[in-house]
Each structure stands twice: as C-alpha cells, then as structure tokens.
Amino acid sequence: MKEKIYLSSDHAGYDLKDKIKKYLEDQKYEVIDLGTNNNYDSVSYSEYGKKLAKNVLNDKGSYGIGVCGTGLGISYSVNRFKGIRGARVTSVEDAKLAREHNDANVLLFGGRQLNIDQVEKMIDQFFKSKYEGGRHQKRIDELDE
Numbered sequence: 001m002k003e004k005i006y007l008s009s010d011h012a013g014y015d016l017k018d019k020i021k022k023y024l025e026d027q028k029y030e031v032i033d034l035g036t037n038n039n040y041d042s043v044s045y046s047e048y049g050k051k052l053a054k055n056v057l058n059d060k061g062s063y064g065i066g067v068c069g070t071g072l073g074i075s076y077s078v079n080r081f082k083g084i085r086g087a088r089v090t091s092v093e094d095a096k097l098a099r100e101h102n103d104a105n106v107l108l109f110g111g112r113q114l115n116i117d118q119v120e121k122m123i124d125q126f127f128k129s130k131y132e133g134g135r136h137q138k139r140i141d142e143l144d145e
C-alpha cells in the first residue's frame with residue numbers, strides 16, 4: 001500500500017501542485033488535494049500551510065507536500081506545528097537526507113523555481129529512502145520538547 005499524501009499550495013504553487021498531483025496519482029499514491037484551485041486568485045501560503053499541517057497531524061502515517069512560490073513561506077507555516085517536520089528541498093540529496101536523518105513528514109517545493117521533472121526525482125528519492133532512527137531520534141524528540 002502506497003503512502004497517503006495531502007497536497008496544498010498557494011496560487012504561486014498551484015501549477016506545480018497540479019502536476020505533482022497527476023504524477024502521484026499515476027504512481028498510485030493516495031492523494032488528497034486541499035487546494036488552492038487556480039493560479040490567479042491570490043491566497044495566503046500561511047493559510048494553506050496551516051491546513052496542510054493540521055491534516056497531516058490528524059491522519060497518522062500520512063505525508064504532506066506543500067508548494068508556494070519559493071517553498072519558504074509555506075515551510076514557515078507548517079513548521080509552527082509540533083509533530084510536523086517540513087523539509088523545503090531543492091535537490092535529490094536534500095530529499096534523501098530529509099527522510100534518512102530528519103524523518104520529514106512534509107516536503108515543500110518552490111513552484112517558481114523548480115520544474116516537475118526535478119520534483120518527480122526528489123519525490124521518488126524521498127519515498128524510497130528510509131528513516132535511519134538511531135542517533136537521529138534524540139534530536140527529533142528534542143524538536144517537540
């Protein structure tokens with residue numbers, strides 16, 4: 001059974017989110033799109049980050065992918081929530097280490113900076129990597145103290 005993934009973006013991230021959605025559905029992930037639903041009505045990355053964080057936290061074992069123009073604003077938003085480990089990734093190596101060392105449960109992308117080919121590679125790497133636990137767990141526990 002493949003992972004359940006919540007998707008969320010502001011208007012600047014909409015186009016990339018839509019492509020990510022199609023890719024994940026093709027790959028048979030379970031996908032839940034929290035909006036936004038177009039690239040022309042300006043909405044807040046803060047609001048869509050909160051929505052994403054709350055859904056992931058309320059659904060144990062699920063993951064989130066958020067997109068805004070840079071991936072920065074939406075990463076600030078999700079990381080205000082205890083239990084969320086949101087990784088703004090810009091490379092395949094980031095994606096690998098975000099899982100292996102940081103046990104990330106949310107990925108954030110810059111929709112104005114990355115194309116779908118790059119993002120597909122990062123998503124593939126993230127989900128095929130495994131959290132290593134061990135020495136990393138204490139540090140992760142400290143985040144939520």
Ligand code: RB5
Binds near residue numbers: 068072074
């Ligand atoms: C919206 O124009 C843009 O500021 C936003 O998507 C994001 O890049 C902020 O971090």
